[in-house]
Amino acid sequence: MNISGSMTQVLPIEDTSQIGHARRTAQQLAEQHGFDATDAGRVALVATELASNILKHAASGELHLRVLPRAAGAGLEMLAIDRANGFDLEACLADGFSTGGTQGIGLGAVSRQTQVFDVYADARGAVLLARLYPRNDKAADQRFGVSQHSLRNDPACGDVWHLAFDGPRISALVIDGLGHGEDAERAARAGEQTFALAPFTTPVMLLEDIHRDMIGTRGGALAIAQFDGDADALKFVGIGNIGACLIAPGKSRGLASHPGIVGGQYRKAQPFDYAQVNGQLLIMYSDGLQSRWNLQDYPGLVHRHPAVIAAILHRDFCRASDDVTVVVIELEAHHG
Incomplete structure (x- = not known):
């Protein structure tokens, strides 16, 4: 299988209006690459939470999107990236925890919506990875x-x-x-x-x-x-x-x-x-x-x-x- 190179799509996340734009952009990208309504809805949910999480704990950052070509169909990658002072990962993974004082669904719930979820956070900031594939795609994630x-x-x-x-x-x-x-x-x-x-x-x-x-x-x-x-x-x-x-x-x-x-x-x-x-x-x-x-x-x-x-x-x-x-x-x- 050949994967032809493409640039990373970058969405700045600096105010609440950009959360909706991130959700719509990610959902449309998923729909364009064969995700059905349910799977595209998962993408929208995860994009919303990742973008919201940036504002809640870092005030600003970026959401990076990438299509992941497969032998049949495609997946979608989202990376939430910030340069804040890090956050309490254990707490953020708990359902309902929100650093902004609002009722978030929690990164733990996000991780259950994704086939791949990974995080790295330290004093330089945090990077959260979510990869989603259609439910009928059982092929392994390519590392x-x-x-x-x-x-x-x-x-x-x-x-x-x-x-x-x-x-x-x-x-x-x-x-x-x-x-x-x-x-x-x-x-x-x-x-x-x-x-x-x-x-x-x-x-x-x-x-x-x-x-x-x-x-x-x-x-x-x-x-x-x-x-x-x-x-x-x-x-x-x-x-x-x-x-x-x-x-x-x-x-x-x-x-x-x-x-x-x-x-x-x-x-x-x-x-x-x-x-x-x-x-x-x-x-x-x-x-x-x-x-x-x-x-x-x-x-x-x-x-x-x-x-x-x-x-x-x-x-x-x-x-x-x-x-x-x-x-x-x-x-x-x-x-x-």
């Missing part, structure tokens, strides 16, 4: 997360990501077209289209094909990572400044890239092989994200859902001077 945003909310984004799943195999692409705006997006999309045709071709052959098809564009930086769960191994090739690392509890190792520009000029790239990676996190990110982050500064975060990790990295380390993409994948031998 990846993406946060992608264009510079100054430009409709065009020079970053592109793409994921392909094939049983125990995963192939991931991130391209950062030079600069930003429409020309950068055109360059990156040319590479993505080539990748999508055969995402499990060996990385160096894929790179050569993408390079050929990006000639005549601005070109860009690129990274390809391929995980084989049966072999418990990862292959990686990168050109330019796409950051990448493998993270396990208590340790992190960076994945090396070569200098150059895909679609421009680079020396022949050597792929790197990494063994015994099952259970680790693969994180790939464009240079719109600062590289000085360390998950060990966030106790327990490595065990949270990849979508929560991606959102926190974007929240705390976005440069705000370029497009930014963060892709986090949990490397599991039994991916759906």
Whole structure:
């Protein structure tokens, strides 16, 4: 299954009028992607509570929406993100608890409406994740997360990501077209289209094909990572400044890239092989994200859902001077 990259939809939550807008936006998105009235109603309920929760305990924040393509149909992801001083998670999970003094349904009730619910909160703020799928969708949740945003909310984004799943195999692409705006997006999309045709071709052959098809564009930086769960191994090739690392509890190792520009000029790239990676996190990110982050500064975060990790990295380390993409994948031998 191929998942073509898209930007994160961001809804600011700064006053009560925006709660209704968030509810309607999320519900309409669900209906557009095959949710029936009952399932879309669950989405509306959860969006309302997440947006309300932001105002109640943080005064302001954002609700991030993303469609989750499936082999059949789609799911919907919602992330409530704030920069407040944290909140009492145990209390908030109790039904009827409300930090704003009103009768909320409680995050515990929200968690029962969702197939995936996860939270990370500390003194820097909170991120709450809800993923909802139609009731008849019994497929497992795919353990990846993406946060992608264009510079100054430009409709065009020079970053592109793409994921392909094939049983125990995963192939991931991130391209950062030079600069930003429409020309950068055109360059990156040319590479993505080539990748999508055969995402499990060996990385160096894929790179050569993408390079050929990006000639005549601005070109860009690129990274390809391929995980084989049966072999418990990862292959990686990168050109330019796409950051990448493998993270396990208590340790992190960076994945090396070569200098150059895909679609421009680079020396022949050597792929790197990494063994015994099952259970680790693969994180790939464009240079719109600062590289000085360390998950060990966030106790327990490595065990949270990849979508929560991606959102926190974007929240705390976005440069705000370029497009930014963060892709986090949990490397599991039994991916759906």
